[in-house]
Amino acid sequence: MDAVLAEKQAEWTLPDRGTMGVIFLIVTETALFTIFVVAYVVYIGKSLTGPYPKDVLDLPILASICLLSSSVTIVFAENSLKKHRIGMFKLWWLATILLGLEFLVSTGMEWHKLIYQDNLTVSTNLFGTTFYSLVGLHASHVIVGMAFLMLVMFVSLFGFPIETQERRVKFLSWYWHFVDAVWIVVFTVVYVIGR
């Protein structure tokens, strides 16, 4: 009896705490985003004055393609790291960063157009308030993600053995996938339903 039990207990494994930590961080972030999305949906079409979404919003097709494909390149980077092909890893990682940067630049240009051409600011109307809050919350998450992506890039360029950090790179890529998934929701709500 005891021998059987001892054998059974010898294979005592529990989920990795880093993995669990990232999962629950993403859960709590999801709750945060949900409320902003709900606020946006509630206020669709409630603005008393213009400009309205249908007049000023253009579909950010290129930016969206860039951000979503960066989720693919980061997976390629991860796989290269698993196979210890550091050169390929750096290349795919750089591609991820560039695609993310392109997304941020497009958002910046979109906001510049909205503010200076269409006179839409946070205080203009409900659309302005909810648009800048939701898109801005997402963009700030992209910026945080970019900071970490660049950190990994720099340390690996300066010779840090990044292959020892496979786990942490994986967590970063999960966060990046989360940011992308949020963008799909934001895109649908803001640019498809809300327009």
Place this chain on the structure above:
Amino acid sequence: MSSIHSELERPPVEEARFSFSIHLYDWISTVDHKRLGLMYIVTALIFLVVAGLMATVIRLQLAFPNGHVVDPDTFNRLFTMHGTTMVFLVGMPFVAGLSNYLVPLMIGARDMAFPRMNAFGFWIFLFGGFLLYFSYIGGSGLSGAGSAPDVGWFAYAPLTSRAFSRGASTDYWILGILVAGIGSIASAINVIVTTLSMRCKGMTLARMPMFVWVMLIDSWLIIIALPPLSAAQIMLLIDRFLGGNFFNTQSGGSAVLWQHFFWIFGHPEVYILIFPAFAILSEVIPIFSRKPIFGRPAMVGAVAAIGFISLGVWAHHMFAVGMTSWSNTFFTASTMLVGIPTGIKIFNWTATMYGGKLRMDTPMLFCCAFLFQFLIAGLTGIMLATGPFDWQLHDSYFVVGHFHFTLVAGLVFALFAGMYYWFPKVSGRMYNETLGKWHFWLFTLGVELTFVPMHFLGFLGMPRRIYTYAPDRGWDFWNLLATSGLLFQLPGILIFVWNIVFSAIKGKPSGDDPWDAWTLEWATTSPPPEYNFETLPEVRSSRPLWDLKNPNDPDWRYE
């Protein structure tokens, strides 16, 4: 199995000369879950005294009609700061402190999953609290005399807009709570990950102590329910600083949306606050009845059910707003559902006591009082869950009586039970039982005197948050009665503080396991060493210490 109890000879530690700065440095730089847990609890107790004194001033003001103890503006600040402090700076750190101290010990771990994040959570919480209280100095900017927030603890729009809430006091409310909330979320993620990833060998989920189960579900609720408040507060900041329109009715915004967002957080929050009480009772009652808890799986299921249902009941705070009759019906029904799992819990605790060998020490006394008082609080809750009844008594003292019965006569009683129960574990010394009983009887009498009359005041039509009232309303007697409860509550608290402080220094040594308990925290020394266990324990049932003490009749044969 002797590994749990291995009594290694410890090398003698050379006592360094006592140095205040070294001690201070040790505490500030610590990442030890026990020290952080104690710091959370001591902070909570200090804020409890501060907010309790505010309540004392409120009761003195209301003791007689046409009271002149404080002016109306001060009164508004008092009830705002009292409520905000009690919920965010007393209740939340108690959740974090208890789970920090006990969860790793109970699951046989050496620390939390992320010790440094744990320290971060505590410090950012503490400074969030300081930020809130700094409003007394900085509330109206550099030029003004300063004032604290006066918008009520749920800060309804549009009272919080720039037009109606000048100065920076509301901003301090927003930022202080936002920052403290980050700490609560950090600590909740830590508790969840610790529970899932750090259990000792053999500690399956089915064998986990009830306390850990309840705190796991509590932390899950925190990470789901706190972000909505943070989100709403960020929106309010955008409104106040960038001229946004979220809650600005002038440009189409909705003040009711704030209420929805606030209570989507706010109602789960009250379950977040009461869950530690469930956790403590589920540990204390079995030990003092000498019986394993009755219906363990049902208890876990009931807590999970309460956690789940509590996410769908928020609008019962808003019946008086004027929602559709479908909403009213839905939220009445969903709120009543909470009564079922709560009933299961009360019955199971009672069934645990039934036929047991009861030991009426102070922790058990507090638990028994909890059962009676929380039952009453639950019943008034069912009354208020009924839409039409709520229309009559909304925003009256009946509501004040109801939630003070849940949180003071319920939660605070359970917290006292827990503090007396684990005091020997934390300090290695026994508290004074006679003083504990004095504390119990004085405090119970005081709480009943203060909060029972509030229900009658509500029936007689006294609204919440009024700073005084005319003598011809028939409220004089009940108000005076409510205030007179202080004469018993305050000495009770003083005795408690004296008992804890004196016993921590001079109390009788308690030994490692004074209650003859069954969970792992009693397997190590009292107080536990920094590494908790010399060798990590292995468990084979939900009562590992019972197995150890009764090798002829261990639990694992039956589980």
